[in-house]
Amino acid sequence: MNTVHKRSLLAVWISVWMLSACGGSGSGDDSSTQVQSSSPSGEVSGSSSGSATVSDSTTDNTGDSSTGSDDSGSEAPELNTDTGTALTSDSTDGVLCDYFYNEFNDSASVQMTSNADWSCTGTTRQLTANGIPDHQTGTFPNPGNPNTISETAVSVSYTLTPEQSDTVSTLGGPRGATGYVLNGVKIDANTAGSCDDSGNSCSLVGNTGNWHIEALGQTSFDFGTDDNNAHVQPNGSYHYHGMPEGFIAMRGGSESSMTLIGWAADGFPIYARYGFSDAQDAGSALKVMTGSYQLVQNVSSSRPATSVYALGTFAQDWEYVAGSGDLDECNGRYGVTPEFPQGIYHYYATDTYPYFQRCVKGQL
Template sequence: MTSGSTDGVLCDYFYSEFNDSASVQMTSNADWSCTGSARQLTANGIPDHETGTFPNPGNPNTISETAVSVSYTLTPEQTDTVSTLGGPRGATGYVLNGVKIDANTAGSCDDSGNSCSLVGNTGNWHIEALGQTSFDFGTDDNNAHVQPNGAYHYHGMPEGFIALRGGSETSMTLIGWAADGFPIYARYGYSDAQDSTSSLKVMTGSYQLVENVSSNRPSTSVYALGTFAQDWEYVTGSGDLDECNGRYGVTPEFPQGIYHYYATDTYPYFQRCVKGQL
């Protein structure tokens, strides 16, 4: 198990500017600070980049301010317990702009596949927002959409924010903090996790489509594999990352090494769990 201090890293991140995107037209506020043993965020949940059109045919909700106030530890510590987050269990983390990370959806189907809904989560088969074509959740180019309470949130790579941060294939880009206090990076990591002079590569998750499809699953001829969360299984070593889309290694901000997460272009896109003490 590993631990580390994140004190002194982006402790004074502050942003407050009007977002002129057609579906926003509000000021985006995000204020991070470090006090004592805690990293604190106060924000209004409004993105700081251009968004898609909301409402839209796949998402009937309008972006609005939501009060964000969270506190994460400055001394994160890995545990033997994996904590699943998302939805009613709470956000897995926040991007620096104060927009939450919530990769799961409230959509589901029953076993027959004849009764499906994008809200309510009453069925056994949980629909993925990304990587499938059977259902339209109205996500934009930032892999985000809007919850009924107006909360804009990310299901995957926050492309607009990464662009604002100057993210590219030439550098690792820290984009946020997970609920356990460990940092989150976007897409690129060192090819040798312990060597900051090694080349950068696109990080891949270690989830694969299941080989043995449950007999209770809705027909794969109607809903292709990858439509539901249960279509994926963690296969150790099949990608670069662990079951929570993280790994231990050096980063520009933490040259001595730290456990950290990644947003990836492959499933699970953002971590669905955290490895640190909550």
């Protein structure tokens, strides 16, 4: 499988109601909890069981997959990983403006051609894709996710001249993808799962309860994600909730380099895991970037019992604490990168919450 970049340095889910017979109990002492499965953007998934195993992803994000076996250890294809350098300081033009991929994915649950075509025209960066991943995936359908990967038409336009603002725009689910990875697969880190205050009534669809279930980093609900922290919505859309490990490997991502993996809805770039220890010094050592979210210290009295659902199960269990990590509330920061030596605001996929940005800081 080969990815081709056509430019050089200057110039790249019926709510398939899965009454998931998740019917699991929220905990050992509450076997009456009924869980239906599906997720925010209409994703369906898994089961819930109080004693349970976690699958890490949904419309949210975490790491490994529970039910889908992942063959991502297969031999990596040869790639041209040249990304280019910004032509001017106020534009992303010149960076991956001619990224093109069109190869058959022989992963057992895919067996289709993955196509993604990014181009830059005037002041716009355009993506046309079919939503099929270009790397090995876990098994779909699986016990936690009953959906089959299929093509979904992707056509989006992002600005080439993004502007950072003081306004934070929350995206995901019906509000739209927070961005796309270069392979044309969308980023959607939240879920539509929720529980009522008692924790006795939980559903992985509808977001009708007050407590919003996280897809990753918890062990009570199974969303059937694979080792790429991704799974499939009812409409067949494969999407990421966290670090897209298979794609990063294909791009040659490692601790020795920053890896640009996609573009956010506001036009700013998204990197994976590593960034410069000094945001303004490209000569500084690379380090693993961490999000600035921490588990709440004062637990609401209306929250389902922590003895049943451990802290970290719900989105409300996390709070942004400026300075506690490397990044801001949207998992981004301003600084230099290999493609933008004069500095640019940019986002990160991280191993820590929120895993992928849930909001954007640029004008939309």
